[in-house]
């Protein structure tokens with residue numbers, strides 16, 4: 001998709017790449033790749049990377065009173081001239097280089113995923129007892145900070161207790177990270193809920209810039225969170241994901257063992273998924289995606 005940038009490459013994730021921009025800045029590029037069942041599909045979802053970038057930029061600004069962010073600019077014109085590829089418009093973030101905390105700051109407002117599995121078996125979440133009688137996808141009595149440790153590439157992160165997080169980053173930082181994460185989640189989830197989207201849980205990546213805690217990576221996007229259509233939420237089952245449902249529905253109808261290579265996605269599934277991402281952005285921000293840089297690039 002994206003022309004290889006002539007900048008020092010720092011990191012590649014499943015859907016994002018990070019490059020170096022001098023000693024204290026990085027360039028984040030978010031691709032249109034999508035994964036399902038932990039496998040990256042062969043087809044790109046048009047504009048997905050722009051939607052995630054636009055949504056993160058919205059939240060960074062909207063939540064800036066809770067915590068500063070690593071974001072400096074999403075403007076292509078602030079890149080070195082040779083890096084200003086029109087295909088990159090709307091999908092880049094120039095960010096401050098941070099010293100990243102070695103924990104993933106997860107906040108859960110609803111009981112889903114690995115937390116539901118643990119509760120079903122043990123009645124606990126990350127080792128802490130929860131009320132009895134909760135169902136899959138139940139709303140928790142209050143949002144809970146449930147950190148995990150970063151696993152190596154391809155491995156699943158490991159859920160840890162708050163005390164184990166203290167062991168990794170120290171008491172003061174762990175408490176700050178917990179308080180900031182809970183406030184970011186609560187503010188974001190309340191905002192989204194008023195617009196018909198449940199943010200069931202989310203992952204924040206925090207770091208230090210000049211000793212100050214900042215929120216890095218992407219925030220409160222469908223890739224870093226579970227987004228559910230509020231209208232489809234019913235405790236006892238997992239609602240469809242707001243964004244990936246067309247892909248999941250299609251794959252569920254196939255006999256695929258969930259191992260690479262993934263089956264090809266039909267064009268109507270790809271375009272329905274693209275529309276879902278754009279709809280999530282427009283609902284949450286109240287802005288038109290047509291106003292975001294690069295949205296007319298095809």
Ligand code: PZK
Pocket residue numbers: 011012013014016017018026070095096097098099100205207216217218
């Ligand atoms: C940084 N990641 C995680 C996960 C990716 C990258 N502002 C920053 N300063 C220094 N390092 C990072 C950041 C940020 N954000 C974050 N790795 C390095 C990560 C998944 C995909 F491309």
